[in-house]
Each structure stands twice: as C-alpha cells, then as structure tokens.
Amino acid sequence: MATPLTHDDPAALGPFRLVARLGSGGMGTVYVARSAGGATVALKTMHPGIAADPTARTRFRLEIDAARVIGGRFGAEVVDADPVAETPWLATEYVLGPPLDEAVERGGPLPERALRALGAALCGALGALHRSDVAHRDLKPSNILVTAYGPKVIDFGIARAIGDDHLTRTGSAVGTPAFMSPEQAGGQEHGAAGDVFALAGVLVHAARGTGPFGGGQAADLLYRVRYGEPDLGGVPDALVPVLAQCLSKDPALRPTVDQLAAQLHDGRGEFADQLPETLLAEIGRRAAEVWQIVPQRMPAPLAEPVPGPQSGAPRAAGISRRALLTGGGAAALAAAGGGAWWRSRKEDSTGQGAKGPVQTRNLDPVWELGQNFGDTWGSGIGTPVAVAGEIRVAMGAVTYVVNPKNGLRKDDFLADGTPWQVVVSQGTEYRLDIARETAAKIPPAGISVWDLDQDYIRNTKAYLRGTNFETPGNQLLGVFGTVAYVAVGAGPPTKQAYGFRRNQVFTLRAVDVKSGEELWSRPLPERPDESRPLHFASATVTGGSLVTLQETRPGTVHVVVRSTRTGQVVWEQPYGDTDEDARAALRAPLAVGDGRIYLGGPRLRALRLTDGKQDWATPSGQAYGPPAFRSGAVYSVAEDAGLKALDAASGKAGWTELSTDDGSPSLGWAPVLGDRWAYYRNGVHVYAVDLRTHRVVRTFKTTATAFYADRQDDLVLGMGASALSAYPLK
Structure with missing residues (x-):
C-alpha cells in the first residue's frame, strides 16, 4: 500500500520522479516512481549507511544481475539501474498483482489446480536462474507476486552464483528460516536443489496458509528444517508424495525443477484460468489502484519537545521489515508496536499534548446508541459488522443500520437474519x-x-x-x-x-x-x-483446518479441528470450564497463529494445530480471558493483573500492563489489538493500553461486554445488552 513521501525523500533518482513510498526496511526503501513519459516503475534504493559498505554494494549489483537474468517473463523486468550512484537504485516494472502470502491471507488457500499451475510456473522461473548457475536462496511467499499471466519472482538480495561463497561466512545461515533448505539452515552451500526445497515449502503455504515446518522462533525453525519431518496436512492428497520428495533432507533425492514441473502440470491452458475468482479480483483491484496514487509529501516534523523531569521524550516508533518487495511494486509494512512517529509526537503516553495536559480518564465513548440488544436465544447479544461504510446489527427480522461517524441509526431494513x-x-x-x-x-x-x-x-x-x-x-x-x-x-x-x-x-x-x-x-x-x-460458539479457518469450539453434548464444549477439504475431525479436546460466565467468553474470536490454538480459562494454554497436543500452559493459580494473537505474541487479560503479553512459541511472559489502578479486569472477552493500543474491559471502563510503554493511556466509560475492531472506520465497537458504543481504534 502506497504512503506519502517523507519530507527528506529525494524528489527524483536518475530519470524517475518519486511519487510515493511502498515500504522501507533495514536495507533500503522502495518507491512508486514515474518516468518522463508517464511509465510507472517500482524503484528500490539502499540506505546511505549501508551503501557505504563495499560488500553491500556488491550484493546490490549481484541482485540487479540476477533480476536481469530471470527477465520480465518470470520476474520484474529491469528498466534501469545505477549501482554506483551515491544512493544506488534499481528500477523495475510495477508488477500488477499481490504477494502470494497476502493473496492466501485475503482469499484463503489455493485449490489444487492453481497450486499445480503456480508450481510449474515457478519451476520455469527457477530454471532460468539455474541455467545461469544462479540460486535464489530466499524463495518465500512474500517474494512471489501473482499476476494474471503467471507468478513473478522478486528480491534477489541474497541470490548468488552456485558454488560462490565469498559473500557468506562459513557456518552462517542467511535467508528466511521458515523456507530455508536444511543445508542452508546449517550454513552450508545452497544450490539449485535448495531452491526446490524452498519451492515445496511455498506450495505448502499456498495450500493451507502455513509452511511445512510451522512458525515460531528462528532457532526452533532452523532445528525443525534440519531435523524435523515436514507437516503436509491440508495439502491435496495427489500433491503430498510430490512435495514430500522435494522436502527430502538429502539434496540428491530432490527432483530438478524440470522434473518437478512435469509432475505438477502439463503446460496447457492459461494461467489465469486456474486461479480462483477472489484472487483474480484482487489482481484487478491492484491494477486499478496504481493509477489512483496521488503524489504527496509529509511536512518536516516540529522540533522535539524538551522532556520534563518525570517523563522521557516521546520515542519514535520503529519500522520493522515484514517484507521488502523489490521490483514488484508492493511492500508490506508493519509498524513496530505503534503508529507513525509524527502522530506520536502530538501526544505522548503521559497525556501531555501540544497545548498541555489532556483528559485521559473516564472519557465518554465516541458515540453510543441505546437499543435493546439483549441476549438472543441464549446465543449472546447482537454482533456488529462493518460493511460498505455502515455498521449493521442483525436482530431477527430487522437489521439496524448505524452511521459510524455519529452512531445515528439510518434507515433500518427488514431482512431475516x-x-x-x-x-x-x-x-x-x-x-x-x-x-x-x-x-x-x-x-x-x-x-x-x-x-x-x-x-x-x-x-x-x-x-x-x-x-x-x-x-x-x-x-x-x-x-x-x-x-x-x-x-x-x-x-x-x-x-x-x-x-x-x-x-x-x-x-x-x-x-x-x-x-x-x-x-x-x-x-x-x-x-x-x-x-x-x-452447536458452535466460535469458528475460524486457518490453512487447511476448520477450528471450532463445539458443544458436543449439552454443557460440554470441545475444541474440534476438522479438515477443510473433507470435514473429517482431525482431533478434538475438551475445552474446560463452560459455566454460564465462561460461556460468553467462548463467543470471542478464536486466537490461532504460528500453528497453534491459544485458549484462556484457569490457565492460558497453546494446543498444536496438527494434533491437539499441548505445547505450553501457564502455571495454575491465575485465570485468563480468551486471548488474541499477533506476530508471534499472545495477548490476554489475566485475573488481578490486567493485560499480559506472552511469547506464542514458548508461553514465556513478555510484559504485564503497568497500571496503578485497582480495577477489576474482565476475563469475558478477548482484547482488541490496534496498531498502538490494545483494548479490554476493566470494571465499568474500557482500558486502552499502549503497546510500547505498557501503560494505561485512556479509560472510557462502557456498558459493553463484547468488543470488535472496525478497522474501516478506525473504531472499537462495544456491544452490550442495552447499547452499541464506539471508541477510537489507534
């Protein structure tokens, strides 16, 4: 998604005028740029500090060479480049299509016919590299852009000639752990067979939303890649033996890309005909989006305020590199624990704004709509959904339509639901x-x-x-x-x-x-x-699994995981306490990520998605509400403690909310996670906890018991038996 240029971004590089940013990471920045003739390109640069390193410049030159080798058919065609400029840059075609990881996240796993066509086309791309004695060495879903004419492989930042190890220290592992080959994970030579191993991992991810070795900490991933067996659950049956051979620990036992292509696809038909309609629609949306980008530039920041004796100066929120998509015209940008730095300067977590202290406690909601939303058929209060610029609450024969800007009811419509x-x-x-x-x-x-x-x-x-x-x-x-x-x-x-x-x-x-x-x-x-x-309190789909909390008999709730392909139960486990107070919490959105299901109750615990075995659990003695998951962390409200963050892979405590309020943390719902703040109910208030400082920065009056993120309107929606209320989502 394009964002405005910063005040100190250059106006132009080479013959290209910069229009907007696509993303920025540890190595450099990617821009949308246009030529004098109006052609749109993706332009990648190196940060000045990195450009001063001769080895980094050599890598950048090799990246340009590898991009030229793969060409426009299988990659983003190189339009122009200057690796010796003071700020080295590379301009490629602007590829009209989403990264594969975003395509799967938005539209779900790909069907078998699409997997076969995708795999065969990627074999062609890698074959072009291998015939030039070049290995990609970082093939992963975010480095593959899906277009209507076929996939394009990008980001050759660590590609190099097969057998050339002068840019890699002996014994060091360079790449992305979840998609490394075993030899690469061990710091050894990664050649053409290593790319085949990575390609199989990419296809597993496309088939179910997760790679063959799960997620978690880098060290754990590297160990599983080198010594563990791949998990191919959720992969179409006919593809399991094909991909299992590609994932052999012995490079000699893996097929070549030509052999693999022959097993995947016969080469007939158009690539677009194999893609699901949702993916084709996303490709079309992105194609139209590029022409709607309006050049904008952020103003220079104001001078930093002088910190007072009791508080530190506001700290800029760092930008973490989720995926820097070179040459492809798309970059996914994740803020590290908060919003843009210029926004945080307007008001820090102590409540000190540009015009002095601002009220931060016992605030009114943005708006509140009083209405009877009482418990319906024993299945909870109404659920608000945000769609098409409206908020709707279905309550039987009538659906309430609410204006998200002011909470006023618009024309309700009669519709069973x-x-x-x-x-x-x-x-x-x-x-x-x-x-x-x-x-x-x-x-x-x-x-x-x-x-x-x-x-x-x-x-x-x-x-x-x-x-x-x-x-x-x-x-x-x-x-x-x-x-x-x-x-x-x-x-x-x-x-x-x-x-x-x-x-x-x-x-x-x-x-x-x-x-x-x-x-x-x-x-x-x-x-x-x-x-x-x-029958079901809550449900979600991840990869090839339908994850549910199911009442298997009256008063007994189980965690039941089924195959999305067949509906067969893969495993089920008792949920635990399901009395009336706990039953409301069952309706909260399920927390699933990194190959695990996270559950609250007398203890916070993580069950493996593959077999239901417990990976970890917190010590007994402190109850937890239903958790939320994001980017390797689990957030949950703990009894007598407030909001806590834990490492999703190990369950180790990360941080606990810093609050001097006594309060009564509610365990009845999952926290809502914004970019800067997390929200949960405490007593008669909604607490907003700063994800960077871990302090309560706002409290809002509330009668709600369930909370939902309305990201299209930047609101947290609170539902209670007698009112729908809204709070600012930050």
Missing part, C-alpha cells in the same frame, strides 16, 4: 437466508449476499438442499475465500422462537458460494428438546 447468521468476508456481507428459487415444499436455507450495486439481498448459487430454513438453530460459521461453513437443520421447526427439538437432524456443511457446489456434509450430535446453545 440473527447475529449467528450474518458474517462479513472481504467486504461482502453474507447471510444464511431462505433459498427462494426452489420448488421444494419446505424451503431450504441458502447463502445470500448484500448486493451493493442494486442495494438488495440476493441468493447466491449455494442452496443447502434437504434443510429447513425455519429451523432457528441454523448457523453460518463463516465464509473463507469462496467457501461457506454452515450448521443447518432438517425436520420440523421449533414452535417457540428458541430451542432445538430432538427430531431435528443437523449437519455441518461446506459449500462454495460461487459455484453452489456442496463440498462435504458431516452429521452433528442430536440435541435434546428446547436446549438453546448453538
């Missing part, structure tokens, strides 16, 4: 609805979408045949990519407005909302008459 039957995915609102265009005597349930162009709800092709739309326990768990996961019933409806009946038969199904194809159906346990809790 309960909180557990409406979700938003990739900006589209989906509803479990009546399948209107069927001749069935009992109308089945179907999946509908809110058509923004026509401003009405319409059915998709996804009809859930053999179901009864009027069964109240029908539940839409979520839509991930193009696949909807639903719990649907058959049999007579419940006479009352709530409760199951023993003679109703429920199934869990996966259905493609684009084609209407039902991918699988699995039976769900029988429910006794008038029992109320839904």
Whole structure:
C-alpha cells in the first residue's frame, strides 16, 4: 500500500520522479516512481549507511544481475539501474498483482489446480536462474507476486552464483528460516536443489496458509528444517508424495525443477484460468489502484519537545521489515508496536499534548446508541459488522443500520437474519437466508449476499438442499475465500422462537458460494428438546483446518479441528470450564497463529494445530480471558493483573500492563489489538493500553461486554445488552 513521501525523500533518482513510498526496511526503501513519459516503475534504493559498505554494494549489483537474468517473463523486468550512484537504485516494472502470502491471507488457500499451475510456473522461473548457475536462496511467499499471466519472482538480495561463497561466512545461515533448505539452515552451500526445497515449502503455504515446518522462533525453525519431518496436512492428497520428495533432507533425492514441473502440470491452458475468482479480483483491484496514487509529501516534523523531569521524550516508533518487495511494486509494512512517529509526537503516553495536559480518564465513548440488544436465544447479544461504510446489527427480522461517524441509526431494513447468521468476508456481507428459487415444499436455507450495486439481498448459487430454513438453530460459521461453513437443520421447526427439538437432524456443511457446489456434509450430535446453545460458539479457518469450539453434548464444549477439504475431525479436546460466565467468553474470536490454538480459562494454554497436543500452559493459580494473537505474541487479560503479553512459541511472559489502578479486569472477552493500543474491559471502563510503554493511556466509560475492531472506520465497537458504543481504534 502506497504512503506519502517523507519530507527528506529525494524528489527524483536518475530519470524517475518519486511519487510515493511502498515500504522501507533495514536495507533500503522502495518507491512508486514515474518516468518522463508517464511509465510507472517500482524503484528500490539502499540506505546511505549501508551503501557505504563495499560488500553491500556488491550484493546490490549481484541482485540487479540476477533480476536481469530471470527477465520480465518470470520476474520484474529491469528498466534501469545505477549501482554506483551515491544512493544506488534499481528500477523495475510495477508488477500488477499481490504477494502470494497476502493473496492466501485475503482469499484463503489455493485449490489444487492453481497450486499445480503456480508450481510449474515457478519451476520455469527457477530454471532460468539455474541455467545461469544462479540460486535464489530466499524463495518465500512474500517474494512471489501473482499476476494474471503467471507468478513473478522478486528480491534477489541474497541470490548468488552456485558454488560462490565469498559473500557468506562459513557456518552462517542467511535467508528466511521458515523456507530455508536444511543445508542452508546449517550454513552450508545452497544450490539449485535448495531452491526446490524452498519451492515445496511455498506450495505448502499456498495450500493451507502455513509452511511445512510451522512458525515460531528462528532457532526452533532452523532445528525443525534440519531435523524435523515436514507437516503436509491440508495439502491435496495427489500433491503430498510430490512435495514430500522435494522436502527430502538429502539434496540428491530432490527432483530438478524440470522434473518437478512435469509432475505438477502439463503446460496447457492459461494461467489465469486456474486461479480462483477472489484472487483474480484482487489482481484487478491492484491494477486499478496504481493509477489512483496521488503524489504527496509529509511536512518536516516540529522540533522535539524538551522532556520534563518525570517523563522521557516521546520515542519514535520503529519500522520493522515484514517484507521488502523489490521490483514488484508492493511492500508490506508493519509498524513496530505503534503508529507513525509524527502522530506520536502530538501526544505522548503521559497525556501531555501540544497545548498541555489532556483528559485521559473516564472519557465518554465516541458515540453510543441505546437499543435493546439483549441476549438472543441464549446465543449472546447482537454482533456488529462493518460493511460498505455502515455498521449493521442483525436482530431477527430487522437489521439496524448505524452511521459510524455519529452512531445515528439510518434507515433500518427488514431482512431475516440473527447475529449467528450474518458474517462479513472481504467486504461482502453474507447471510444464511431462505433459498427462494426452489420448488421444494419446505424451503431450504441458502447463502445470500448484500448486493451493493442494486442495494438488495440476493441468493447466491449455494442452496443447502434437504434443510429447513425455519429451523432457528441454523448457523453460518463463516465464509473463507469462496467457501461457506454452515450448521443447518432438517425436520420440523421449533414452535417457540428458541430451542432445538430432538427430531431435528443437523449437519455441518461446506459449500462454495460461487459455484453452489456442496463440498462435504458431516452429521452433528442430536440435541435434546428446547436446549438453546448453538452447536458452535466460535469458528475460524486457518490453512487447511476448520477450528471450532463445539458443544458436543449439552454443557460440554470441545475444541474440534476438522479438515477443510473433507470435514473429517482431525482431533478434538475438551475445552474446560463452560459455566454460564465462561460461556460468553467462548463467543470471542478464536486466537490461532504460528500453528497453534491459544485458549484462556484457569490457565492460558497453546494446543498444536496438527494434533491437539499441548505445547505450553501457564502455571495454575491465575485465570485468563480468551486471548488474541499477533506476530508471534499472545495477548490476554489475566485475573488481578490486567493485560499480559506472552511469547506464542514458548508461553514465556513478555510484559504485564503497568497500571496503578485497582480495577477489576474482565476475563469475558478477548482484547482488541490496534496498531498502538490494545483494548479490554476493566470494571465499568474500557482500558486502552499502549503497546510500547505498557501503560494505561485512556479509560472510557462502557456498558459493553463484547468488543470488535472496525478497522474501516478506525473504531472499537462495544456491544452490550442495552447499547452499541464506539471508541477510537489507534
């Protein structure tokens, strides 16, 4: 995503005028730039301090050479470069397509046909390098841009000639641990066979959202790469033996890229025809986006304030390098624990602003809408969803439409939909609805979408045949990519407005909302008459796994993980305490990341996604609320302590909120994570904790018990039985 130029960025480099920043990392900065003739390019530079190092300049020259070797067909074509300039730079074509990791994160895992086409095309790219005796040495999802004409490999910063080790110290491992070859992880020579190993890891990631050796600390990853067996769960069955051979620890046992390409694809058909529609739409969006970039430049910062005796000067938030995508025209930029540095200077965590102290405690919400959002059918209060510049809360026959700027209700609309039957995915609102265009005597349930162009709800092709739309326990768990996961019933409806009946038969199904194809159906346990809790408290999809908290029998909740491909249960474990107080916490968003599921309760614990085995747990004696996960860390509210951060891989304590308030931390919901602050309920307030200083910097009055991030409007939405409220998301 492009951002304005800073005040000290150059106006031009070589013949190119700089337009915007794409990202900045430890080595340099990538810009959007335009030539005198109007051509748009991605222009990469080196930081001045690094450019002073002769070895770094040599690497930059080799990067340019490798980019020229792979050419425009398989990489970003080199337009111009000057490796000997005072600020070395490289200009390449602006590639119109997302990085593979973002494509999978946004649209879900790729289907088998797309995996095969992608793999074969990447074999062609690597083959071009290998025929020139060059190994890439850092092939990973963020270094692959997906276009309608095929993938393009970028970032040749550590590529070098096969057999040439003069730029690498003996015994040192250079690259990205999750996608290194075993020989590279051991500091040995990484040649063509090493790139094949990395390519297999990339395809595993594309197939399920995680690599073959999971995540975690670099040392743990390096050990698993060298000595552990790859995890190929969630990979299409036909591809498992192919990729397993590529992931052999012995380079001699791996196929060449030509041999691998022959096993993956026959070479017929257009690449775009193999891609899912969601990915093609994202490619089209990015193609249009480049022409909408308006040149902007940030003003020079004001002079630093002099720190007072009780506080330090505000510290600039550092920028961490998630992925610096050279030549491809896209860079993912992650702020290290906070917002932009110029914003933090306006007001520091002590509450000292440019005009003196500002009120930071007992603040009113941004707005509050009083309304009856009481518990519905024993399944919790309403759930707000942000879509198309509105906030909507489905409450049965009526959906409330709220203006996010002021909290005023707009024109509500009549539409069947309960909180557990409406979700938003990739900006589209989906509803479990009546399948209107069927001749069935009992109308089945179907999946509908809110058509923004026509401003009405319409059915998709996804009809859930053999179901009864009027069964109240029908539940839409979520839509991930193009696949909807639903719990649907058959049999007579419940006479009352709530409760199951023993003679109703429920199934869990996966259905493609684009084609209407039902991918699988699995039976769900029988429910006794008038029992109320839904089959599923919460659910999410990660890689090839559907992760759920499921009531397997009345009063008993299990963590159940299923294969998204077949619906078969991979494993299940008891959740633990599920009394009425704990039940509300079950509805919080699930925390999943780095190959683990993180759960609160009497202890905070991490279960492996692959087999449900416990990786770690905190000591007994201190209860935790449901956690949230981000970038290798787990955040949870601890009893009598407030917000805590722990290392996701080991469970070791990172930091605990620094607060002098007595308070009563609520364990009933997961914290909401912004870029600068984390939010949770404490007593009758929402606490905002600065993620850098670990101090409570704001408290807001609240009646809410559940909180959601509305990132399109920069709000935290709080839901209570009697009000919907909003707080600034920072």
